[in-house]
Amino acid sequence: MLKLWNERLRRHQLNQFKYLRLIFNDNFVLAFIVLIGALGFWYSNLLGTIHHQLVFGKPIVILLLFLTIQIGGVATLLEDPDSTFLLVKEKEFYKYFKAAKRYSSFMPIVTVALVNFLLSAFSSRGAGLRIVDIVVIAVGLIIYKLGSLNINLMEIYNQAKLGNVSMRIVSNVLLVISLIVSTYLFSWTMIVIAVIYYLFLNNQSKKLENSGQLQWDFAIETENQRMFRIKRFYNLFTDVPGVNSKIKRRKWLDGLFKPIKPVSNNTYLYLFARGFVRNNEYIGLFLRLTVIQAIMLVLIDNFYISLIVEMLFIYLVGFQLKPYFKEVMQNLMQRLYPIEGKTKISDFTKLSTIILSIQWFISALAIVYKFGLSMNSLIIIVAGLAVLIFVNYFYMPRQLKKYLD
Amino acid sequence: MTLEVKELTGGYGQVSVLKKETFTVESGQVVGLIGLNGAGKSTTIKHIIGLLNPRGGQILIDGVSLHDDVEKYRKKIAYVPEMPILYPELTLREHIEMTIMAYDLDHDKTWKNANELLKIFRLDNKLDWFPQNFSKGMKQKVMIVCAFMTDASLFIIDEPFTGLDPLAVNDLLNIVESKKKAGCSVLMSTHVLATVQDHADKFVLINHGQVRADGTLDQLKANFGMREDSNLDDIYIKMSNEDL
Numbered sequence: 001m002l003k004l005w006n007e008r009l010r011r012h013q014l015n016q017f018k019y020l021r022l023i024f025n026d027n028f029v030l031a032f033i034v035l036i037g038a039l040g041f042w043y044s045n046l047l048g049t050i051h052h053q054l055v056f057g058k059p060i061v062i063l064l065l066f067l068t069i070q071i072g073g074v075a076t077l078l079e080d081p082d083s084t085f086l087l088v089k090e091k092e093f094y095k096y097f098k099a100a101k102r103y104s105s106f107m108p109i110v111t112v113a114l115v116n117f118l119l120s121a122f123s124s125r126g127a128g129l130r131i132v133d134i135v136v137i138a139v140g141l142i143i144y145k146l147g148s149l150n151i152n153l154m155e156i157y158n159q160a161k162l163g164n165v166s167m168r169i170v171s172n173v174l175l176v177i178s179l180i181v182s183t184y185l186f187s188w189t190m191i192v193i194a195v196i197y198y199l200f201l202n203n204q205s206k207k208l209e210n211s212g213q214l215q216w217d218f219a220i221e222t223e224n225q226r227m228f229r230i231k232r233f234y235n236l237f238t239d240v241p242g243v244n245s246k247i248k249r250r251k252w253l254d255g256l257f258k259p260i261k262p263v264s265n266n267t268y269l270y271l272f273a274r275g276f277v278r279n280n281e282y283i284g285l286f287l288r289l290t291v292i293q294a295i296m297l298v299l300i301d302n303f304y305i306s307l308i309v310e311m312l313f314i315y316l317v318g319f320q321l322k323p324y325f326k327e328v329m330q331n332l333m334q335r336l337y338p339i340e341g342k343t344k345i346s347d348f349t350k351l352s353t354i355i356l357s358i359q360w361f362i363s364a365l366a367i368v369y370k371f372g373l374s375m376n377s378l379i380i381i382v383a384g385l386a387v388l389i390f391v392n393y394f395y396m397p398r399q400l401k402k403y404l405d
Numbered sequence: 406m407t408l409e410v411k412e413l414t415g416g417y418g419q420v421s422v423l424k425k426e427t428f429t430v431e432s433g434q435v436v437g438l439i440g441l442n443g444a445g446k447s448t449t450i451k452h453i454i455g456l457l458n459p460r461g462g463q464i465l466i467d468g469v470s471l472h473d474d475v476e477k478y479r480k481k482i483a484y485v486p487e488m489p490i491l492y493p494e495l496t497l498r499e500h501i502e503m504t505i506m507a508y509d510l511d512h513d514k515t516w517k518n519a520n521e522l523l524k525i526f527r528l529d530n531k532l533d534w535f536p537q538n539f540s541k542g543m544k545q546k547v548m549i550v551c552a553f554m555t556d557a558s559l560f561i562i563d564e565p566f567t568g569l570d571p572l573a574v575n576d577l578l579n580i581v582e583s584k585k586k587a588g589c590s591v592l593m594s595t596h597v598l599a600t601v602q603d604h605a606d607k608f609v610l611i612n613h614g615q616v617r618a619d620g621t622l623d624q625l626k627a628n629f630g631m632r633e634d635s636n637l638d639d640i641y642i643k644m645s646n647e648d649l
Contacts, residue, residue: 247494247535267506275494333490336454337507338479 001092005099008077019234031316034308038296041305050125057127061119062179065137068115069145069175072108074152076100078223083216094209097156101149108145113138133187140182140190144175147198150205156219157208171197246280253277267339268347271328276351282324289317290359297366303376310363310384317359318391321352326403341404345397353392360384406432406481406558406590407467408453414461415452416614421460422448423614430559430590430607435581437601438594439637440611441645446594447487449611450563453592454484466559480508483557487564489544491536497547498532504551519554525576526550542568553580560584562593566600578604602637610644617644 023029054060076097086093116138123129129137151167154160160167174197182190257273260266276282293313300306325348328334364381371377408430416422422445430436438446451457453464455471455478463470471478491500501519505512523529526546536544545568552560560581566574581591581604595601601608602622609619618628626635629643 247537249496249533249535262502262506262512264506264509267503270499270503270506271492271495274499275492278494328492331490331492332456332486333484334507335456336479336482336484338476338509339507340475 001089001096002099005077005096008079009103012075012077023234031312034305034312035292035296038300038305038309041302042299047121047125050122053128054126057122058129058183061123061127061129062176062183064115064119065141065179066172066176068112069141069148071111072104072145073226074101074104074149075226076156076219076223078220080220080224083220087216090212090214091209093214097153097208101153104152105146105149108149109142112142112145116141127183129183129187133182136187137179137182137190140178140187140192140194143191143194143198144178147194147201150201153205153208154201156215156222157211157213158215158218159204159208159211159213247278248280250278264339265343266347267337268328268334268344269350271334272324272348272351275324275328276321276355279324282321285320286317286355286359289313289320290362293359293363294366297363298370301370303371303380306367306370307380307383310367310380311387313363314356314360314384314387315391318352318356318388318396321355322396322399322403325400329403341401344404345400348400349392349396352396353388356388356391360388406588407465408559408590408592409465410449410453410462411465412462413449413452413459413464415457415459416445416448417457421614423452425462426611426614426616427462428609428616428619430592432590433585433588434607435585435591435593435605437605437608438592438611439596439598439601439608439641440594444611445614446611447563448614450484450561450592450594454482454561455479481558483552483555483560485545485548485552485560485562485565487567489536489541489548491539491544491547493536496533496535497528500547500551501554504555508555510555515554515556519550522550522554522580525580526573542570542573545569546573549577549580553584558589560589560591562591564595565593566595566597574600598637598641608637610640612644612647617647 074097077100116134120131120134123134124131148171151160151171154167162170174193178190178193182188256277257270260269260273262270276286290313293309296309297306300309329344360381363384367377367380371380410426410428413423413426414421426445426449428436438449440446448457452459455475466478466481469478492503495503501516504510505515520529523532526549528543528546528550531539531543536547539547545565549562549565552562565577569577578600581593584591593601593605607619607621608625610617610625618625620628622637625631625637625640626633629640631639631643
């Protein structure tokens with residue numbers, strides 16, 4: 001069983017590296033650097049404004065730490081056929097899951113440590129915690145998280161119950177109480193409770209081996225969903241096979257398509273417009289980036305950073321729309337239509353022009369809100385327009401040609 | 406409408422699946438394309454509809470090749486693939502609208518045809534459904550509706566009888582019959598020999614990417630030296646045994 005786990009882990013990691021490499025090769029990494037820079041800038045500005053302890057400082061710390069603990073579970077790497085082919089090995093699967101838990105403890109440890117580290121500045125300034133308290137709570141939280149990973153296993157075996165109450169709820173209530181006590185009164189509480197909690201759950205999960213209650217369907221479904229979330233995340237940056245985005249009818253938006261006249265030249269515009277609005281992936285991407293951009297523009301008062309944000313995000317939305325064209329071009333039937341490639345591209349750029357113009361307009365409002373009607377505003381807005389024109393009339397037509405055949 | 410396939414050689418990548426295939430489909434003819442799995446039926450069809458480029462030979466529809474006039478060539482063909490291919494983000498109604506736009510068809514007249522077909526296939530109350538809600542057979546019916554509502558003159562159907570319910574198979578055959586009467590031609594590949602034997606005028610038997618024989622049932626019997634009461638199944642088995 002351990003061999004199976006190691007083999008799957010190796011394959012899984014290879015896959016992850018493949019996608020990570022693709023992501024970090026992309027232009028998107030640029031956006032991340034700017035985004036992180038802007039957030040860091042905003043955070044340090046925020047810290048600069050805090051001169052004494054805040055009333056809601058501790059509640060904020062408690063909330064953020066609580067949410068951090070919710071991140072990450074056990075990656076079981078189960079696959080669909082397992083429930084057929086490996087059914088007889090059910091008892092041995094306990095060892096497999098143990099190994100899975102061990103592997104899965106790495107990410108939460110890093111996450112908890114990192115969040116605590118980043119939060120420490122705020123914790124000491126805004127919440128009035130001493131450095132010792134911060135470290136003690138962080139260590140306690142890591143132990144707590146390691147204990148709570150057992151709940152994932154217990155759920156797979158349908159044993160995550162304490163009496164009639166779900167173990168997860170009990171565990172979260174306990175967590176909130178310990179966090180409150182250790183931030184307001186005595187920080188060592190967190191470690192003491194975490195150690196007891198860890199030992200208790202570790203002991204409980206030993207009983208799973210002989211329980212014979214492995215819930216195959218649930219376990220596989222959970223793992224599939226976990227994988228899907230990861231892949232969907234990667235899919236934001238690069239093409240991941242097997243991630244089919246959700247389609248929603250959104251009938252109330254049908255009015256948007258009215259101006260598209262039903263003539264042969266508009267065949268693809270007809271399709272692209274509907275696909276964009278109904279395919280969660282593309283409209284979601286557009287909304288996410290537009291909203292993030294608008295928020296950043298409203299918050300940042302540095303002219304140069306705003307200028308970069310304006311130009312970069314318009315470029316990014318255009319850049320991220322390309323895969324939609326590719327997706328449609330892979331449909332066999334559309335290749336039989338008596339319509340030229342040129343028309344397909346021009347229909348697509350019509351759509352992207354409309355989309356980017358909406359984004360440009362919203363970002364312009366944000367800029368005017370921040371910089372007022374000034375020369376700076378004008379420069380940023382015109383720069384955004386220039387990127388819009390560049391993307392739609394120079395970049396897009398050249399790039400899309402690649403996907404025609 | 407005449408389809409001429411002359412000395413067609415081609416396939417995927419470097420491998421030549423088809424070797425000098427020659428056959429014709431005349432006006433008002435229903436032709437069955439028959440062969441074992443992997444014999445080259447679907448590849449032949451892909452060449453005719455222009456998804457693959459021939460490495461040698463010629464394909465002419467009414468004397469026009471794909472390279473002479475892409476638009477004219479494509480408008481003459483309607484194709485129903487083996488696996489239904491639909492746009493996940495368009496409803497059934499929008500698929501029909503889009504086909505009308507793509508082929509520049511008369512809107513009202515085509516919708517009249519479409520509505521008749523939709524009724525036959527019991528899809529008329531599902532116009533606002535997305536493909537993800539359709540079963541495989543229903544998707545196939547959508548493809549059939551979108552193909553047969555056009556004013557194409559050559560209908561190419563890949564494996565039409567698998568996945569359709571018996572009633573739908575019967576309806577499809579009636580539609581094929583009426584298209585034939587209207588002077589259109591139909592080329593269909595299939596493994597359901599009994600059905601095609603009753604409904605096709607002519608058969609093209611493909612083996613190893615070559616036309617082993619073509620003609621009416623009687624001509625095939627003579628070609629293979631079969632008895633008078635033998636059927637297409639017997640001929641088919643005889644052909645596959647020739648390899649041994």
